[in-house]
Amino acid sequence: MGLKPLQIGELTIKYPVIQGGMGVGVSRSKLAGAVSANGGLGVISSAQIGYDEPDFEKDQNLANLNAIHKHIKKAKEISKGRPVGINIMVALKNYEAQIKASIKAGVDVIISGAGLPMHLPEYVKNSKCKIAPIVSSEKAAMIILRNWAKKYNRTADFIVIEGPKAGGHLGFKKEQLNSITDTEYDSEIKKIIDTIKDFEEKFNQKIPVIVAGGIFDYSDICHMLSLGASGVQIASRFVATHECDADEKYKQAYIDASDKDIEIITSPVGMPGRALKNKFVKLIKEKPIPVERCFNCLEKCNPAKVPYCITKALIDAVRGDTDNGLVFVGANVGRINKIVSVHELMQEFIGDKLC
Template structure:
């Protein structure tokens, strides 16, 4: 077994490795269930899971009303939670990642609670109302934040609701993939995001608020790709680590093999930072569509930047969207269309989010178990 300390979340003892949520459909029931079955925390990304369910896609094709699309997405999420729980065989935990920036975030929280998820992980905005949405439900609440100021704000707001997070994920915007917890691209290397600093300042906040230092596990995310990196995070005071991209390319990952190949084969010079339609900085692989978009970004901003558009999918997935709402400084493309193209392996037209660091197995595609063993520095007995 691992010599690292185990991670305890809401009374559940877990391996100290957390699989991050990745949409659209990249982390669904197969990946999350496989991670949980090994005794860790697996995460389903709640965004637009219809793409794993042909019958729901057909229903939406027959009736493209937004209400129909929303109901189908919630049904897909409920199905994925159930399938992941069955696959996990009662081990580990199954979490649902919900983006605060998504218009249907409250519906996804309710579906997660009603469908038996063990935890809700919320990022892409401050989850100040998450305790209200889950009142009376026995479910772990885990916000994703990037600096100690954000953590202090959430703690103070939640304390007024007589609730504390069951864990906190600290995501470093300079290393993570996908949407990043910083307002501007230029801020990503700011020293306030250094894990050791955030952890130390958060411990001081715990002291000020009268919270025991061991009460809320701090889980760091971004740039973790080896057993040595895991140990360095623990030395800085972390209670666990979260990874996204290394799990996305495992054999059990829910995306198309082309998706895994694009992420696994990307060199450092193939990865680029840009502004998403959410207004948040994002990190992805330089694929043909993204390079065309970035080449023409200024021209696109000049031409349609301040002009409101109809949502291309009819889903209106984001609460605020640069394309739909005509926000000039945001990105101008349909993120759901591009991420779903990536999920099905469309290399020419997809948006392939990825972290910046090299992957643990290089360009090789390996299993969830092998990844966990490498990170833990352990050879464990086969699961029963």
């Protein structure tokens, strides 16, 4: 089979394909476990992961911490002990507690974006857990890596570069999203890879670069490797799998979507996001939907001022109400036209020759 393994310190991932974390509830133990079992790195999303736990209504923080434990253990059971990761967004209210709970449950990798993960090294100290920031620009990569070097005398175990075609929250201004060309972003990727070389030399360690956003098939993977990346992170394509943790109607919404069904929305997280243009998205464009109750998700959110409650919108969607909920999608969702198993999808990604 093609593609070289991804080496993250002493962790070997058989194929250089990371499944991107997807919240709320889209990538939990079933999907992440299956991806890791099939030789990739499966990643759980911690965002309101306990949404269907009985105590969630009463205490979201506790329900989420317990669910983090449960899903990491379960994913590692499915993967037969192969490495499993978790995506924890910096913007979350209980960021530090979620990191510590993940480590306690034996997670191998933490990937952290939606903000700059400045304190991540502190929260994982004395553990073997590997850490990676998500960045969209050379500037963000520099800020994080310089800060980690100065404050903690360490660097990233790997780095995820998320480009403008990704799904979910995006590290770009709305106007940038339409104007950046593939060629321009390829040169940003190369610049980030160059920047990272200084830190590789300083710390005498390899920092694999993983590229995400709009990667659809084997030829896209080969293209990213040709730029100098060590692997890719793919999310949207994993939604259309039998093992994806979302409701079947959510997966069907992906199959039914075409390019014209995509909209860039404003999120209470404070970043733009790419989503399906459904009834919900049309509604929030016209007028705000008052927040009836707060689920304590974001560190910086004023329920009286936000245009809608993002937790409610994402939970409604993952439960299958794809008209009235928020369905995040990557820019290539229009090309997804069937539901397959994770095994089939991984086989497609791997190709049959080295690229």
